[in-house]
Amino acid sequence: MRTAAGVTGVAGVAGVAGEAGVAGAPMERRRFVGLCGRAVTFATGAAGAVLSWSSCASVAVRPVTPTSGRVRLSLADYPELAAPDGSVMIRPTGWDDPIYVLALGDRRFTALSPICTHRGCTVEIQGARLECPCHGSVYDREGAVLHGPAERALSRFRTQVTSDGMLVIDLRVVDGAAR
């Protein structure tokens, strides 16, 4: 399975201990993601086309099928992205982790890996910020670090808006570098 985090090499960090588990007990990234995954099952059942990850962040997760390494989203189908602070989560076929798609206003968007670059927990969208529940790193909506301990920006996929209203996310290009 591919992961968004695999882009930066953080993806394989299963077993790295965090500090903010239940009642302060350590929680590793894979377990944290697993808890979110179970919340999806409870919320929708197996047949849901649009899944809720509400226990992890109050945004929908939508399965998408890439073509030639790119995901194409019709902006008309994603009214959430019309608002300057709108967000959606998508999960490309075969990927473990979702990708966060965030509106920036003026028809600008970012597509970010949700995997914290500190130790691999899943960050949560909190308005203008993305916050990591494990050790408190904070990123802006373009993935830049606002507050450590993370030192590197979130992995960001190249995006383009076409004249016919499609948001194209290139899964092969991260932070300007080909994968």
Ligand code: FES
């Ligand atoms: S994993 Fe440590 S701050 Fe995110």
